[in-house]
Amino acid sequence: GQQVQQSPASLVLQEGENAELQCNFSTSLNSMQWFYQRPEGSLVSLFYNPSGTKQSGRLTSTTVIKERRSSLHISSSQITDSGTYLCAMGGSNAKLTFGKGTKLSVKS
Amino acid sequence: AQTIHQWPVAEIKAVGSPLSLGCTIKGKSSPNLYWYWQATGGTLQQLFYSITVGQVESVVQLNLSASRPKDDQFILSTEKLLLSHSGFYLCAWKVGDNQAPLFGEGTRLSVL
Numbered sequence: 504g505q506q507v508q509q510s511p512a513s514l515v516l517q518e519g520e521n522a523e524l525q526c527n528f529s530t531s532l533n534s535m536q537w538f539y540q541r542p543e544g545s546l547v548s549l550f551y552n553p554s555g556t557k558q559s560g561r562l563t564s565t566t567v568i569k570e571r572r573s574s575l576h577i578s579s580s581q582i583t584d585s586g587t588y589l590c591a592m593g594g595s596n597a598k599l600t601f602g603k604g605t606k607l608s609v610k611s
Numbered sequence: 612a613q614t615i616h617q618w619p620v621a622e623i624k625a626v627g628s629p630l631s632l633g634c635t636i637k638g639k640s641s642p643n644l645y646w647y648w649q650a651t652g653g654t655l656q657q658l659f660y661s662i663t664v665g666q667v668e669s670v671v672q673l674n675l676s677a678s679r680p681k682d683d684q685f686i687l688s689t690e691k692l693l694l695s696h697s698g699f700y701l702c703a704w705k706v707g708d709n710q711a712p713l714f715g716e717g718t719r720l721s722v723l
Contacts, residue, residue: 534709544717544719548711551710551711598657602654
């Protein structure tokens with residue numbers, strides 16, 4: 504079946520440092536999406552990025568289909584960026600397969 | 612404005628008791644709706660999806676069922692809860708073909 508591997512599992516940064524989160528998927532996909540999960544559990548959609556590069560503020564997502572990977576770059580990290588970042592691969596029947604997430608902690 | 616509302620926000624239930632979780636969409640007709648579940652510390656999994664009233668497809672079997680009684684309503688239920696049903700349940704609807712789904716605020720369920 505479809506598998507999504509995220510790395511690292513956790514990351515601790517000093518405020519102002521950059522972060523690079525990785526997502527690798529096992530099969531061909533219809534879409535690649537990135538979400539931020541708040542500590543209480545709710546999700547915020549960050550990027551719908553099936554291929555190429557997209558940027559929103561300090562966040563940049565790059566998906567390379569032929570290499571079966573996607574990355575999320577966070578520049579100049581802030582304490583409020585702390586939380587869990589999830590990537591999800593879209594397949595047939597609109598099924599989303601999520602990775603286990605990267606838990607980010609930004610300290611002052 | 613399009614909104615998605617889940618209820619209840621949290622539940623504490625006994626093993627063997629019934630459960631009903633709800634999700635309502637406002638501002639969109641005939642939405643594609645989804646139920647997701649995440650065990651504490653676990654991976655988010657898609658449980659069910661529905662593209663129209665009365666039609667529900669199961670993605671993962673967890674001794675749960677789902678129904679679409681109205682165009683804007685999606686219900687998740689079971690007659691007998693298990694300890695393994697504990698976790699966080701999210702409802703979502705697909706905004707468009709090339710867009711990420713919009714998620715509700717979720718329901719946290721503790722089965723004791």
